[in-house]
Amino acid sequence: IAGITQAPTSQILAAGRRMTLRCTQDMRHNAMYWYRQDLGLGLRLIHYSNTAGTTGKGEVPDGYSVSRANTDDFPLTLASAVPSQTSVYFCASSEAGDGNQPQHFGDGTRLSIL
Amino acid sequence: GQNIDQPTEMTATEGAIVQINCTYQTSGFNGLFWYQQHAGEAPTFLSYNVLDGLEEKGRFSSFLSRSKGYSYLLLKELQMKDSASYLCAVMDSNYQLIWGAGTKLIIKP
Numbered sequence: 333i334a335g336i337t338q339a340p341t342s343q344i345l346a347a348g349r350r351m352t353l354r355c356t357q358d359m360r361h362n363a364m365y366w367y368r369q370d371l372g373l374g375l376r377l378i379h380y381s382n383t384a385g386t387t388g389k390g391e392v393p394d395g396y397s398v399s400r401a402n403t404d405d406f407p408l409t410l411a412s413a414v415p416s417q418t419s420v421y422f423c424a425s426s427e428a429g430d431g432n433q434p435q436h437f438g439d440g441t442r443l444s445i446l
Numbered sequence: 447g448q449n450i451d452q453p454t455e456m457t458a459t460e461g462a463i464v465q466i467n468c469t470y471q472t473s474g475f476n477g478l479f480w481y482q483q484h485a486g487e488a489p490t491f492l493s494y495n496v497l498d499g500l501e502e503k504g505r506f507s508s509f510l511s512r513s514k515g516y517s518y519l520l521l522k523e524l525q526m527k528d529s530a531s532y533l534c535a536v537m538d539s540n541y542q543l544i545w546g547a548g549t550k551l552i553i554k555p
Contacts, residue, residue, distance in 0.1 A: 374450060374533070374545030375489070390542065422488060430541045432477050434491035 336438035355423035363429035364406040368419040382429035450546035474539025
C-alpha cells in the first residue's frame with residue numbers, strides 16, 4: 333500500500349542522546365516535511381524539502397537537522413535531545429512544494445525525552 | 447505574525463449538522479485546507495479552497511471568504527465516526543502551511 337512510513341512508532345530517550353526519526357515515502361512525491369504536534373498547538377513545521385538534495389528551515393528548526401539524499405527518504409535527527417523536544421512528530425509529503433496538492437501524513441512518532 | 451483561530455471544542459448530536467469556523471491572518475494566501483484527525487492518528491485531507499465560495503464533497507462542505515479571512519467546514523448527517531479533531535491550515539506566500547490548533551468535535555448519540 334502506497335504511503336508514508338515512519339519509524340519508530342514511539343521512543344523514550346534520555347536527555348543528551350542522539351536520535352534519528354526515519355521517514356520513507358513510496359509515492360514519488362517531490363516535497364517532504366517534518367512537523368511536531370503538541371497539545372493545544374497547531375502542527376509546527378520543523379524542516380522541509382521541496383526536492384531531493386535541498387532542505388529548508390521551518391518555524392521551529394533549532395535542535396533538529398534533516399537530509400534528503402534521495403526522493404524517498406527524509407530522516408530527522410535530534411543531535412542532543414532535550415525534554416522540550418518531547419512531542420509527536422509527523423512526516424508528510426506532497427507532489428510539489430509550491431502548489432495546491434494536499435500533504436499526506438505518516439502515522440507519527442511519539443517521542444518522550446526524560 | 448501569522449494566526450489561525452478556530453474553536454477548541456464543539457459538541458453536536460448524531461444526525462445533526464455542525465459548522466466549524468476558522469479565521470486567519472497570514473502573510474499571503476495560496477489556499478486553505480481542512481484536515482480530519484482522529485485521536486492518536488495522522489491528519490487526513492478533507493478539502494481545499496482557494497477561490498471564494500462553497501466546495502461540496504459528500505456530507506462535508508467547505509466555504510471560503512478571502513476578503514474576510516474566514517472559512518468554515520460544514521458536516522451534515524453527523525455520524526459517531528465523525529468524532530475527531532478538525533484542523534484548518536492556510537498556505538502562505540512561501541507555500542508553507544500555517545496550522546490552527548484544531549477543533550475537537552464530540553458527537554453525542
